[in-house]
Amino acid sequence: MTTPQDLPAEHGRAPRFGVNYTPSKGWFHHWLDFDLDAVRADLDSIAALDLDHVRVFPLWPVFQPNRTLIRPRAVEQLVALVDAAAERGLDVAVDGLQGHLSSFDFRPSWTLTWHRRNMFTDPEVLDGQAAYLRTLAAALAGRPTFLGMTLGNEINQFSGDPHPDPDRITPAEAESWLRHMLAACERGAPGRLHLHAEYDAAWYLDDHPFTPAQAARIGAVTAVHSWVFNGTAQRYGPDSVATGQHAAYLVELSKAWADDPGRPVWLQEVGAPAPHIAADRAAAFTRTTVEAALDCQDLWGITWWCSHDVDRSLADFPELEYSLGLLTTDGAVKPAGRALAEAVAEARARAHRPLPRSTALVLDLSDDAPKRSTCSPGGAFFEAYMRLAADGARPTAVLASRASDRDHLTARGITETVTVDDVGRA
Incomplete structure (x- = not known):
């Protein structure tokens, strides 16, 4: 059984490598017409890449159409998917409150319009959310290949701008919600890898209610989602240091807020979005991104987005969503899929012992980080970090409040601290 204590890559063991499972038939609407044979075929194509886990996404309104109705048949189908994955050597992480996927929102009717309540x-x-998360976790608690629950996919996007109709909250209310929901997961499946995951507003957007400190201190691991369509590729170019290092940057940025110097970080989503990363550059981007992330200590794993392309018979997706798969809808391996499989094989074949990052860029933000846009593409901290990376410094990040804490610096292997102004004058 996997436990949180087993999580960091230690003693030369490579991190975990997996994929976010996007069904090839019907996308996530497949829960409405669940076909276990089709799922098995998809899992066969994923296992052939020699990955070790998948992250899966029940649709919240399908599984819990009424606040007091969690459909037993839907839960049985989720268990069947986990069992099918186990037969193919794949562990499974489950997201609960879906929530938001590929530009579409999936919230049950009992939270909307005539029943509108702040989620x-x-x-x-x-109470309804907690019961749902607890039920899914409990249904899977006896499966040794069940990794644990993520509360939901980037559910922070419902809490404020730029969502067109947010349920606004304060940082204190966000933290209360996180702790309440994680406790429900723990009651359902004690000791598993239960966590939360936000899109990068938590790290980059001023005054966002979900904060970096929450991401780096609450839950079994820190999750980061790295998407270079956030302005990185547009501003710096597809072949730039900033684009190739963006995922590693988020891993290292998260460590600034972590209380535990060795807290594991899961690169839970990363992909090669067209046209920001052209199809003929997707394989190179994949190799560069994986190599950079593997140079980070305490990396739990890398989970690529996503397994299969979205079928173009489905309408209204943003264009980039159709081609993010490592595999086509008929299971053929794409160049990025081959590149990931090769990177996985290489990582497993060598001892994984990244050296400490001895140079830390000082980040002058508080725990609630109201003005965190300095960390975003174009921000002063972001640009200073990338200048250091381009010079080969292998930087990490440290909060200004800890920059003189010798015990903290020593625990992280930091021997030099520099400020944004120092880098600007270099």
Whole structure:
């Protein structure tokens, strides 16, 4: 059984390598017409890449169409998927409150319109969410290949701008919600890898209610989602240091807020979005991104987005969503898929012992980080970090409040601290 204590890559063991499972037939709408044979075929094509886990996404309104109805048949189908994955040597991480996927929102009707209630603060909604997460976790608790629950996919996007109709909350309310929901997962499946995961507003957007400190201190591991369509590729170019290092940057940025110097970090989503990364550059981007991430200590694993392309018979997706798969809809391996499989094989064949990052860029932000846009593409901290990376310094990040804490610096292997102004004058 996998436990949180087993999680960091230690003693030369390579991190975990997996994929976010996007069904080739029907996308995530496949839960409405669940076909286990089709799922098995998809899992066969994933296992052939020699990956070791998948992250899967129940659709919240399908599984819990009423606040007091969690459909037993839907839960049985999720268990069947986990069992099918196990037969192919794949562990499974499950996201619960879906939530938001590929530009579409999936919220049950009992939280909307005539029944509109704040999904993060309303007591009845909280009770319904907790019951749902606990039920999914409990159904899988006896499966040794069940890794654990993520509360939901980038659910922070419902909490504020730029969502067109957010349920606004404060950072204190966000933290209360996170702890409540993680406790429900733990009650359902004690000791598993239960965590939360935000899109990069948590790291980059001023005054966002979900904060970096919450991401780096609450839950079994820190999750980061790295997407270079956030302005990185547009501003710096597809072949730039900033684009190739973006995932590693988020891993290292998260460590600035972590109380535990060795806290594991999961690169839970990363992909090669066209046209920002052209199809003929996807394989090179994949290799560069994986190599950079593997140079980070305490990396739990890399989970690529996503397994299969979206079928173009499905309408209204943003164009980039159709081609993010490592595999086509008929299971053929794409260049990025081959590149990932090769990178996985190489990583497993060599001892994985990245050296400490001895140079730390000082980040002058508080725990609630109201003005965190300095960390975003174009921000002063981001640009200073990437200048250091381009010079081969292998930088990490440290909060200004810890920059003189010798015990903290020593625990992280940091021997030199530099400021944004220092880098600007270099």
